Amino acid sequence: MTAQKQSLPCTVVAALCLQLVCCLSLQAQSSGRPHIVLVMADDHGYGDTGFTGHPFVQTPHLDAMSKAGVVFDRFYASAPVCSPTRASVMTGRHPFRTNVPNHGHYMRPDETTIAEALGDAGYVTGHFGKWHIGSVQPDSPTSPGGAGFDEWLSGLNFFDNDPYLSRNGNYEHLQGPGSVISMDATIEFLTKHHGGDRPMFSVTWFPSPHDPQQELPQGIPDAATLYNDQPTKKPGYFREITLLDQQVGRLRKTLRDLGIADNTLLFYCSDNGGLIVESSGGRNKKGSIYEGGLRVPAILEWPARYRPRSIQTPAFTADLYPTLVAIAGASVAHQPKLDGIDLADVLSGKQTVRPPMGFWHGHTQGQSTYSDRIIRALLEAKQAGQPNPHPERILKNVEAFPTFGEDGMRGHAAWNAWPWKLHRIQNGERVKFELYNLVDDPMEQTDLSESQQGRVAELKADLEAWQRSVLDSWSGKDYVK
Structure with a gap:
């Protein structure tokens, strides 16, 4: 007796076809090069988010990101202060190697940066927010443009409300909270380029929650007194964390609205430990080589590639460069010695032990950098037709090569x-x-x-x-x- 073939209902066939199309689309997205968006806070401590257990600070968007992405439970800044960690992100190297032993020092133009590597691989690149590893003057090889960014709106150091910033080397006085302005520029960049034929690499380095913490969360009644009733001596610190959380929420919504969220690698972390010892996630706080000065919150979200999970394997900011170079398929002709590793096998779960990580601080003093004061002087001199008041800040000591006894x-x-x-x-x-x-x-x-x-x-x-x-x-x- 011959079995008769049974045909499936049309609705079932349509559903199966739709499922197949979705799977093929997801495979195409995951096999293609992603857009890459790096976001970093300034002094955000490990324990100062909802998803890491803080008792009162409001971080609903980071909490949502943590549920949707890969959370690094043991992630470290490469240094306990800002500029050195930023140099490690740019190069994959310990910051001393790059001439950035402490805050305010300039990264050498001799270094190959992640923006240069990805730019050579076809990415359009942008930097928005705090720079603090070089100049923001036009044509300086230590500026974001000199470091490989096609577009930039950047400050020399942290900034708060109504900042003076440099847009591709042109000085501007902007109105509003600095963290909101930084995200505005990021969203403008992503919106401008998302439909183009080049993948995007965007870096947003928030100026918050660094002292003096004058920015306020948006759209919250009595925002100026938020957290004043909580047991903390730094309510402004927590207010700025809630503000930057709002900006992360704006960013994630933009990625969804632009239709690029699935194949965008979004990474969030801080440049060093926080300002509150009790919630730093370890001994001491910012400025210390003990755990509290180095451990930071970190989340990676790339829906097309990684399911939500937590990773216990330690990692640090120097790992970002080799990881992203590999993901982008970039090639660096003369790669100096790296301290970071490609985290691909850690993210996939194949690797649970990593090479040791080295940290070093207190070797050389930092250098003060008053962002608004300096950029304002540059702007006013340009408007008045006067000479550059800060020619020493174009290069600093990047052409010196010290030796040590x-x-x-x-x-x-x-x-x-x-x-x-x-x-x-x-x-x-x-x-x-x-x-x-x-x-x-x-x-x-x-x-x-x-x-x-x-x-x-x-x-x-x-x-x-x-x-x-x-x-x-x-x-x-x-x-x-």
Whole structure:
């Protein structure tokens, strides 16, 4: 007896076809190069979001992003202050290697940046917000334009309300909260280019929640007193976190409205630890090599590629460069030594152990940078036809290649070979070591250096070899002459 074929109802066939089209579309999106949007806050501590357990700060958009994306539970800034971490994002290298040992120092034009690498691979590139690793003067090789960004609206350092900024080298005095202005420029860039034939790479570096915290959340009654009734000495800090959260919400909505959310890699983190010790996620806070100065909130959202999950494997901001270079299919002809790694296998779950991460601070003093004051002086001089009042800020010392003697290892360094973290603290000729197990002792309270002398010796050798490598890079030995 021959079995008769049964035909499916038309509605079922249509549904199956639609499902097949959606699957093929998703495969096409995930196999193509994504748009890439990097967002970074200024001084946002690990514990200062709803999704990391803060008791009162309102971060509904970051919380939603955390549920939709990949959350890094152990993500670190490459340095405990702003400029060095920004240099690590741009280059994948420890900031000392790039001539940025502390805040206010300039990154050398000799470095290959992520904007240059992605631009060469066909991306259109934009920077919006705080720069703080170079000049914002026209034609400076240390400006965002000199570092590979096609379009930029940038400040020299943090800024608050009604900031003076540089738009592609043209100085402007804008009105409104600086974080909102930075996101306005980002959204304008994405809207302008999303229908073009080039993928987009956008970097938004918020000026908030850095002191003096004068910006206010938008559309909230009595915003000026928000969190004043909470147990904190810094309600303005938390107000600015809620403001930047609103801007993340605007960004995510824009990506959906433009129809590019599925194949956009959106990444959020902070440039260093926060300003509140109690919620820093570790010992101490911003400015410290202990966990509280380095651990930051971090979320990656790329719906076409990654399902929501949490990652326990440690990562840090220097990993962004090699990860994005690989994703974009970019090629760097003369790549100097990297400190970061490609996180592809970590994100896929294939890799749960990563190479050690090195940190170093306190070697060289920072340099003050008054963004509004400097850009205002540049603007007023230009309007009056006067000479440049700040020619020294075009290059600073990027053409100097220092060498270091016996005191070159000074400062506070650390070697995170998970779960072990060795600290090397040098003041003058005195050197002190501390060892912590971060799984058993995440607050770094119990120094195990005496009971684990063999491990200290092993990690010490690795840390000091890395430090010497960093100093070699700083002196210019990585560059092809």
